Amino acid sequence: MARINDHYLKLSRGYLFPEIARRVAAFTEQHPEAELIRMGIGDVTEPLPEACRVAMMKAVDDQGRHNTFHGYGPAAGYAWLREAIAEHDFKLRGCDIDADEVFISHGCKGDCGHLLDILASGDAAHGGNVVAVTDPVYPVYVDTNVMAGATGPADEHGEYPGLVYLRCTAENGFVPAIPGQKADLIYLCSPNNPTGAVIDRAALKRWVDYANAHGSILLFDAAYESYINDDAGDDIPHSVYEIEGARTCAIEFRSFSKRAGFTGTRCGYTVIPKALVGRDAVGRPVGLHGLWQRHQSTKNSTVSYIVQRGAEAVYTEAGRAQCDGLVRFYMENARLMRAALTAQGFTCFGGEHAPYLWVQTPGGLSSWAFFDRLLAESHIIATPGSGFGRSGEGYFRLSAFNARATVLEAMERLSTLAVA
Numbered sequence: 001m002a003r004i005n006d007h008y009l010k011l012s013r014g015y016l017f018p019e020i021a022r023r024v025a026a027f028t029e030q031h032p033e034a035e036l037i038r039m040g041i042g043d044v045t046e047p048l049p050e051a052c053r054v055a056m057m058k059a060v061d062d063q064g065r066h067n068t069f070h071g072y073g074p075a076a077g078y079a080w081l082r083e084a085i086a087e088h089d090f091k092l093r094g095c096d097i098d099a100d101e102v103f104i105s106h107g108c109k110g111d112c113g114h115l116l117d118i119l120a121s122g123d124a125a126h127g128g129n130v131v132a133v134t135d136p137v138y139p140v141y142v143d144t145n146v147m148a149g150a151t152g153p154a155d156e157h158g159e160y161p162g163l164v165y166l167r168c169t170a171e172n173g174f175v176p177a178i179p180g181q182k183a184d185l186i187y188l189c190s191p192n193n194p195t196g197a198v199i200d201r202a203a204l205k206r207w208v209d210y211a212n213a214h215g216s217i218l219l220f221d222a223a224y225e226s227y228i229n230d231d232a233g234d235d236i237p238h239s240v241y242e243i244e245g246a247r248t249c250a251i252e253f254r255s256f257s258k259r260a261g262f263t264g265t266r267c268g269y270t271v272i273p274k275a276l277v278g279r280d281a282v283g284r285p286v287g288l289h290g291l292w293q294r295h296q297s298t299k300n301s302t303v304s305y306i307v308q309r310g311a312e313a314v315y316t317e318a319g320r321a322q323c324d325g326l327v328r329f330y331m332e333n334a335r336l337m338r339a340a341l342t343a344q345g346f347t348c349f350g351g352e353h354a355p356y357l358w359v360q361t362p363g364g365l366s367s368w369a370f371f372d373r374l375l376a377e378s379h380i381i382a383t384p385g386s387g388f389g390r391s392g393e394g395y396f397r398l399s400a401f402n403a404r405a406t407v408l409e410a411m412e413r414l415s416t417l418a419v420a
């Protein structure tokens with residue numbers, strides 16, 4: 001028999017969402033009449049912006065004619081999309097990022113995992129990197145590192161020896177503090193899934209300085225950057241490259257999923273500056289940009305011409321206005337949810353620069369106990385905070401990705417729930 005990748009066997013329990021699905025299925029079997037409201041999984045509900053849809057339909061027509069047909073595209077994506085991204089997402093914000101440092105992909109989740117291919121595999125004791133993740137965390141960062149062999153098997157809390165956990169709690173505003181020890185790779189996500197917290201300019205500058213001082217790489221996930229409310233008066237960078245020094249220490253992941261409703265259409269990108277270097281086995285510096293270019297041309301056929309044309313339309317005047325409209329719609333949901341929950345006595349975080357609310361369970365209930373109660377009494381499905389890590393215990397996450405009528409109905413149902 002062929003040998004498998006044993007590291008997969010270290011993955012603790014199922015992914016959070018299968019367990020939610022199991023409990024929901026058990027409940028509906030007992031209560032088939034219950035009308036459930038799903039406020040758990042963070043998937044968008046509004047259709048694609050018109051500008052993107054029209055651009056994709058035109059691109060379909062292009063593919064139907066000899067003179068406009070496109071076969072395999074460039075491995076890193078079409079220049080016209082990379083240029084639009086560099087201009088609008090970076091240069092207009094004062095970030096020194098060139099089009100050829102932008103790599104188009106099928107989305108941020110895949111890139112988070114694939115990126116580990118160009119970094120040393122194995123744990124730190126065997127030449128690998130020390131990896132730091134926040135707790136709570138978007139589980140993909142952890143599981144992809146487990147698969148790549150960066151850790152030992154999970155302990156009784158579901159945590160992996162070999163990872164450095166940066167605890168994010170109400171006391172530190174859910175913003176990770178610089179660790180006492182050296183970490184080679186540090187995952188930062190701002191605005192954050194699941195807590196909705198954001199890292200302000202001063203805190204991000206501290207991370208950039210730390211990374212440059214230690215030769216670390218920041219893996220900055222900005223999938224929700226379009227949800228930052230610039231009018232709120234907080235100083236929140238949309239990109240890590242707004243911070244001086246980030247070109248030599250940071251990779252940024254971006255996605256059209258939540259910004260333009262592309263969760264099912266699939267497109268995102270990763271930025272790897274040419275100034276970013278790692279070291280080889282004997283300590284010589286090697287540029288990561290060249291390695292990723294090689295990775296993409298060998299392992300990745302780029303996103304379809306049609307979808308890249310759809311993503312390009314995000315940067316047109318109409319596209320920008322329609323995407324802003326989507327964000328405003330979801331953030332109004334978040335505002336309504338936060339107001340209703342707070343009025344009812346819940347302690348709520350997030351929902352101001354992110355489409356997620358991070359809410360304390362009432363009466364000190366565990367996350368899963370409250371999940372069961374919410375399901376049984378209100379027929380609402382939330383996401384238990386403990387599924388995102390130990391520090392998520394005692395919290396639940398609500399997503400603002402929903403139709404307005406559904407949000408209002410959910411808040412109505414919650415208003416009859418006793419909060420101890």
Ligand SMILES: Cc1ncc(COP(=O)(O)O)c(C=O)c1O
Nearest residue numbers: 107108109138193223255257268
């Ligand atoms: C923090 C974070 N990063 C990345 C992703 C995935 O993005 P994409 O749809 O581009 O793969 C998600 C999706 O929920 C997310 O929450």
